[in-house]
Amino acid sequence: MTHKLSVLLLLALALHASPARCDDIVDGGPAPETTVEAAKHGVDIPKFEPYAVPDAALWEQFTDVGAPRWKRSQATKKGEKEARYDGEWAVEDIKELVGVEGDKGLVVKSQARHHAISARLEKPFDPSASGLVLQYEVKLQENLGCGGAYIKLLTAPLKGEFSDDTPYTLMFGPDKCGESKVHLIYRHLNPVTHEYTEHHLSQPPTPPIDTLSHLYTLTIHMNNTYAIAIDGSERRTGSLLDDFDPPVNPPKEIDDPKDKKPADWEDNEKIPDASAKKPADWDEDAPLMIPDEDAVKPKDWFEDEPLLVPDPKAQKPADWDDEEDGDWAAPMISNPRCADAAGCGPWERPLVRNPDFKGQWSAPLVDNPLYKGEWAPRRIHNPGYFEDHGLYKLSKIDAVGFELWTMQSGITFDNIYLGSSSNAAALIADNVWKPKHDVELAISEAMRPKSPPAPKPGFADVLRMFKDRIDEILYGISTFYSVLQSEGVVSALRQERAGAFGLLMVTMALGWLGWNASIILGFVYRLVVAAPAPPPVAAANASTDNDTASPDSGAKADRKAAKSD
Structure with missing residues (x-):
């Protein structure tokens, strides 16, 4: 019995000491306390509850510890030598701007590395049966400078380790490295050459780049149309036939690659006149610009x-x-x-155009008598022509994967849906993504720093401002007097700032002189013009002072003497 216990103990110690396999996904463990800020701002964070989606080819909320269906790649990139997919992944609680408590996601954990991870579907998914709907969440827990967050739908059958060389049916999602865009690329099997070609969406939409959870939805309809939505809002719709580069269906006719332009074909409509001669007075060396002889120094x-x-x-x-x-x-x-x-x-002296300038002489052009028109190869039937009106019938899908290069960690993926039901995707958006996004948005708005009120100027600020103004005035007056003494009053007044001070001083001086002159003139006016008349003198007694008698009294005496006669 003791021997058996010893064997079991040694076996347990050996298992405990054995290193973890490289393809294991690290469980990041419980998230730190992230509800403090939300509680401080009065925002309630709901607890995570699993959400069921029936009839989905894939519905992933990362509720299983370690996410056993996800396999980290051990391959080497085909496009780069000695570049292994050594980027680390973890399934862990969200740590930045938490919208749902206990919500886990698949997180990129390393920087400046190649990352590749995939999950095989329970059975291959055929988009040609009823269309395709792909939807997933992306959350950038750190500021993204350069990195991808797109998903690949891997073509069935999936063979070997997942890498950049693994065939894929469709690639969709945001990317930011220089230009920010939402990729949409699908691979089409050419029925003539039996080779796959990539077709890229022209004019892709721009993704949001912040720390909120954003929902990306792609729908491929059975009428060869597509729709891209971000956060439930359509951002780009169109045709699989018309909106992709290169177009899927080739042209019916092409230029004959064997047809060559004849050696004697003249396609120049105009040729130089061979009979023309350069005039004798044509000076090719005359400069374009010469000094202006009429200019005078100001x-x-x-x-x-x-x-x-x-x-x-x-x-x-x-x-x-x-x-x-x-x-x-x-x-x-x-x-x-x-x-x-x-x-x-x-x-x-400033330069002016030379009236004698003629430039390099060349013979004038005349009609080419041998001109035959623009040559073009003859058109022939395109041997590789086909017309495919079932582009929605994409290749079957065996797995989904993320194959990324990023300079930042913290890119988080969650709530991945693959199926054919637009209604199921809309319900996921309403019941899973939107409540989380609304809480994140509320916390983000509450935590946004408020602009502090502008500080009121103190006594020291006012004193400093007053001193600066006095210094400026004294400097302007000093400059004005300096120029006044050396150049005269006109030049002094033309100075931009000192002239203004000088003009102000002249105005003040004239005002002071005018005020004094008005006082002096007022005094003179009151003294000379508006002086009061002297008071009247009392008349002397007429009976005692004949010299001062009025002429009227004499006249009255004469009239009295005449009447008595």
Whole structure:
């Protein structure tokens, strides 16, 4: 009995110490607490509940621990030597911006590596029976700089390890590396050559690039049309016949590859006139542009003025040590005298077009008498022509897989549906994806940083602003006086900023003089023009002062004497 127990103990220790197989999927374990922020912002996170989808070729919610149906590839990329699919995968709880508590997904765990993983269907799926509906979720838990998140439907029968060389029926999903787009590529079997060709959707839609869960839906209808929806909204619809490059059906006629243009075929409608001669006065060396002889240097062009001058506002730093730091020099600024002047430095005449310029001479063109028209090879029946109106009848599908290169980890896949029911896909969108997306969106909006109110300026800010304005005014006045002394009042007033200060000073001076003149003139007016008249003097007694008697009194006496006579 003891011997048996010892054997069992050794066997258990050996199994515990044995390394895990490379194709095992790591279970990332329980997610850390992610509901704190949601609770702080009053957002309720629902708990995960499995959702049943009947009659699906594949319905994957990654509820099985370790996802046993998913097999990590051990192959080497065919397109690149020594490039193995060594990227790591894990089935684990979502850790960033959780919309459903306990929801697991298939997560890319490594950066700057090649990743490949696939899951075989219980039985091959035939899209030609009733169309195809493919839908799955993508969540970028980290900012995606360069990487793919598309899915491949692998052609039956699946053989060997999954790689970039594995035949696939259809590839669909987002990709971001330089250009962002949603791929849609299907492979078609040429019934004549019996070879597969890839056909890429032209003008693919652009995917959202954020940390929310986004739903990608592809529908292939049995009338050779397709529809691409993102988050339940149609983004691109069209025809499998018309919207893909190259088109599936080849042209009925092609150029005859054996037909060659005759050696004597003239397809030049015009030829140089062989009889034409270059005129004797044609100067091919005459320049196109010459100095303008009529130009005159502007009066306000300062040839002796440098373009840069020391900044008069600059001050030597208090901690500047001439012995260690060298002689201090003010930084250079644009010469204010050159700001409004016509120019500074050496003056040169502007260039104008040379009236004698003719350029290189060439003979004029005339009609080619041997012209036969544009040559084109004759058209023949295309031996590879076929007309396939059943493009929806895609090759049978044996498995689904992700074969990706990405510079970032955290790309997460979930709720993968493959079948033929648009109604089932719509119910998944309404009952599984949308509640999760709404919670993620609510948390994202609640956690968005609010713009802080603009701080009110303090006393120090106001004082600093006032000092800057005073310094600016003093600098403008100083510059104005400097130019005034050297160039005169006109040049000083033409300076952009100093002139403004000078004009302001002149205006203030004139205003002050006008105010004083008005006071003086008012005083003179009141003193001279509007002075009051002297008061009237009392008349002397007429009976005692005959010299001052009025003429009327004399007249009255005369009239009285005449009446008495």
